[in-house]
Amino acid sequence: MKIEVEGQEILIRDINYRNKLELLGHYQDVFKPIHENKGEVSQKEYHSLLGHTSEIAFTNTTDFEAKYSLNEQIDILTKALMEYLGLTITEKKDDGG
Secondary structure (H helix, E strand, C coil): CEEEECCEEEECCCCCHHHHHHHHHHHHHHHHHHHCCCCCCCHHHHHHHHHHHHHHHCCCHHHHHHHCCHHHHHHHHHHHHHHHHCCCCCCCCCCCC
16 A cells, blocks of 8 residues: 655555554544543554554564654654544644634
C-alpha cells in the first residue's frame, strides 16, 4: 500500500483484519476523552498509538527511524493510521467571525 506524505510516496504494509480491529480499538481508547468531551488526548497515549501503527506499517522500524526525522515519522505514521482506519484529517479553521 502506498501513502503520500509531503509529496513523497511511502510504501507501507497492508493491514489485515485482526490488526485493523486492534488498531481501531487502540484509536478509540486514545480519543475517548475527545469524543466524550471530557478532556484532551494524552500525548503519551497518542505516541503509543503511532508506535502500534509503525509495527504494522513497517517490517523494519529501525530502518524507518534512521531514514526520517522524528517530525517526518509522526506525519507518516499519522497518515498511515488514517489510511488504515479509513479516516481523514480535517483542520479547524477560524473564519474570523
